[in-house]
Amino acid sequence: MASSTTITQQKKPERSLSPWQIARRKFVRNKLAMISSFFIVLVTLMSLSAPFIAPVLSPLPDISKVNISAMNIEPNGEHLLGTDKSGRDVLTRLFYGGRISLLVGFSATLIVITLGTVVGALAGFFGGFIDSILMRFTDFVLNFPFLVFVIVLNTILYGIVDGLWVLIMVIGALSWGGVARLVRSKVLAEKENEYILAALSIGCSPFKVITKHLLPNVISTIIVQGTLIFATMIVIESALSYLGFGVPQATPSWGNMLSSANEPDVLQGKPWIWMPPAIIITLTILSINFIGEGLKDALNPKSLR
Amino acid sequence: MLKYSIRRLLGMIPMLILISIVVFSLAKLMPGDSLSGEIDPLNTNPEYIAEMREKLGYNDPLPIQYFNWITGFIQGDFGKSTRFKIPVFDLIMEKVPNTLLLGVTALIITYIMAFIMGMYSGRRPYTLGDNAIAGFNYVMLAIPSFVAAVFAIYIFAFQLNWFPFAGSVDILTEQGSFEYYVSRMHHVLLPAIVLGAMSTASYTQFLRNDIIENSRKDFVRTARAKGTPMKKIYNVHILRNSIIPLVTFLGFDFAALIGGAIITETIFTYPGIGQLFLESVTSRDYPTLMALTMLLSFLTLFGNLLADILYGVVDPRIRLD
Numbered sequence: 373m374a375s376s377t378t379i380t381q382q383k384k385p386e387r388s389l390s391p392w393q394i395a396r397r398k399f400v401r402n403k404l405a406m407i408s409s410f411f412i413v414l415v416t417l418m419s420l421s422a423p424f425i426a427p428v429l430s431p432l433p434d435i436s437k438v439n440i441s442a443m444n445i446e447p448n449g450e451h452l453l454g455t456d457k458s459g460r461d462v463l464t465r466l467f468y469g470g471r472i473s474l475l476v477g478f479s480a481t482l483i484v485i486t487l488g489t490v491v492g493a494l495a496g497f498f499g500g501f502i503d504s505i506l507m508r509f510t511d512f513v514l515n516f517p518f519l520v521f522v523i524v525l526n527t528i529l530y531g532i533v534d535g536l537w538v539l540i541m542v543i544g545a546l547s548w549g550g551v552a553r554l555v556r557s558k559v560l561a562e563k564e565n566e567y568i569l570a571a572l573s574i575g576c577s578p579f580k581v582i583t584k585h586l587l588p589n590v591i592s593t594i595i596v597q598g599t600l601i602f603a604t605m606i607v608i609e610s611a612l613s614y615l616g617f618g619v620p621q622a623t624p625s626w627g628n629m630l631s632s633a634n635e636p637d638v639l640q641g642k643p644w645i646w647m648p649p650a651i652i653i654t655l656t657i658l659s660i661n662f663i664g665e666g667l668k669d670a671l672n673p674k675s676l677r
Numbered sequence: 678m679l680k681y682s683i684r685r686l687l688g689m690i691p692m693l694i695l696i697s698i699v700v701f702s703l704a705k706l707m708p709g710d711s712l713s714g715e716i717d718p719l720n721t722n723p724e725y726i727a728e729m730r731e732k733l734g735y736n737d738p739l740p741i742q743y744f745n746w747i748t749g750f751i752q753g754d755f756g757k758s759t760r761f762k763i764p765v766f767d768l769i770m771e772k773v774p775n776t777l778l779l780g781v782t783a784l785i786i787t788y789i790m791a792f793i794m795g796m797y798s799g800r801r802p803y804t805l806g807d808n809a810i811a812g813f814n815y816v817m818l819a820i821p822s823f824v825a826a827v828f829a830i831y832i833f834a835f836q837l838n839w840f841p842f843a844g845s846v847d848i849l850t851e852q853g854s855f856e857y858y859v860s861r862m863h864h865v866l867l868p869a870i871v872l873g874a875m876s877t878a879s880y881t882q883f884l885r886n887d888i889i890e891n892s893r894k895d896f897v898r899t900a901r902a903k904g905t906p907m908k909k910i911y912n913v914h915i916l917r918n919s920i921i922p923l924v925t926f927l928g929f930d931f932a933a934l935i936g937g938a939i940i941t942e943t944i945f946t947y948p949g950i951g952q953l954f955l956e957s958v959t960s961r962d963y964p965t966l967m968a969l970t971m972l973l974s975f976l977t978l979f980g981n982l983l984a985d986i987l988y989g990v991v992d993p994r995i996r997l998d
Contacts, residue, residue: 511692512695515974515981517935517970517977519936519940520954520970520973520974521703523954523955524703524707524966525703528706528707614940615940630823630824634944639827639830639831639835640835643831650824650828653821654819654820654821657820658820661818661819
């Protein structure tokens with residue numbers, strides 16, 4: 373797409389916009405999506421810089437230590453969001469938790485998108501026997517009760533591999549079905565176009581046709597889907613951690629922090645322990661969804677805005 | 678239609694066999710086995726344990742063990758729970774009514790909320806009320822169910838004291854009495870609202886868009902030309918047409934409710950299938966775990982099948998064969 377822009381540039385003195393530029397302009401004009409992007413960038417930066425800003429913000433920057441002297445302190449000037457039942461600073465843990473939650477969400481999304489795109493593109497492009505085999509497999513994955521199998525698989529693999537990566541691999545390996553179906557249907561529609569026939573007739577290999585000609589035309593759908601999946605993955609991570617089947621308890625993640633609300637005493641009397649993770653999970657999910665909607669609008673050539 | 682349904686039902690069999698193999702392998706891969714549940718726990722003589730191990734078939738080759746398990750399973754013998762020392766079948770049957778009550782109540786709540794909001798939005802699109810409902814739905818769609826549940830318990834059970842925060846019934850009430858049923862409804866209401874509110878958003882937006890689309894059709898113009906009151910047009914003529922596609926959501930809801938029930942039941946410590954499942958994982962109660970995984974898989978498959986069939990029933994344009 374970039375090459376087409378350079379050609380038009382040479383012909384016309386006034387440069388016309390590339391599809392990506394149009395999309396960017398539409399996205400920037402979408403206020404809700406911009407505010408959400410700002411929020412996500414902020415959360416990411418906070419999580420990434422956790423080891424550096426934690427000592428500045430809190431007198432107890434070490435999240436792995438239990439402090440008997442500082443248990444269940446209500447929010448005050450020293451501990452901005454208070455401390456939890458092991459005497460760990462809630463704000464510091466929130467920052468460190470963001471690292472884990474965002475890492476799990478992002479890595480799982482990457483796995484889901486890669487697997488889904490490869491399977492969907494192969495099935496859609498080759499059709500016939502390959503298509504039916506791959507789609508049968510996809511149906512199989514889609515028909516599994518997701519949560520049930522994630523919990524069982526996680527319990528088996530727990531201890532064999534580092535807990536965090538078990539979770540990422542398991543939720544990644546079990547949720548690519550939807551993406552595969554979507555990409556396949558898009559590829560099926562796209563491959564009927566004449567430029568694909570042209571590319572094949574001049575002897576392009578299937579690999580080249582898929583990567584150079586088909587995928588660039590499907591990528592906008594994949595990007596939008598990827599954004600929404602990112603939100604779903606964060607929800608799944610925190611839900612599993614909340615239930616005690618996700619990230620190991622010792623590692624702070626937003627879901628793990630929220631799981632302290634399982635104790636009626638904490639839930640009822642110490643809202644400062646569970647409310648910050650609950651609020652930040654919700655805001656993050658909302659923001660990612662808004663960004664996804666904004667991208668969908670921006671990348672849709674038919675939408676006027 | 679009947680032919681299609683039968684073909685799809687038969688198509689579920691290889692899927693179920695495949696799932697049963699996966700479930701069996703997973704259970705075998707998990708550390709430990711269910712031997713301790715089948716034998717006398719007080720007899721620690723190694724010879725006795727070895728003998729029972731041989732007798733109960735734990736030393737058989739895996740394919741034979743699988744065959745024995747699946748044969749028993751089909752005949753309704755799910756094995757014995759290692760934790761509760763009672764047949765898994767009875768254990769599950771004990772919890773099914775609770776989950777069923779929760780699921781049905783949640784569905785009813787979804788329908789009531791979706792109808793009120795969807796009809797309002799569809800009749801007055803692009804107004805303040807419509808936008809408010811759309812915004813509310815968007816937030817409900819984005820909030821993870823367990824976060825919503827935690828907030829619901831905090832606000833409605835602890836702060837306002839409207840609902841109990843755990844259990845399925847007040848233990849002080851006598852079983853079968855009127856108070857008993859009132860107490861059960863009281864306990865199920867809050868989890869059901871949380872579970873039901875999750876799927877309300879998609880129903881509402883669908884109903885709204887369908888009503889708007891239908892209100893531009895010729896039959897509405899004819900009805901208006903004849904002088905039919907607007908209220909009647911919306912509540913009778915349009916609604917009848919818009920309700921039908923909603924039926925297809927039911928099948929998908931089925932599968933969503935299963936996943937939702939696991940989380941919601943655990944948070945509300947509501948003794949149902951979902952909670953039993955998580956407990957069986959934690960306590961390594963393999964017979965229960967395997968039976969429940971099979972059951973939940975079957976229900977998910979069945980829900981998807983239901984969705985496909987209902988789709989064909991309500992929309993004759995879709996050809997199923």
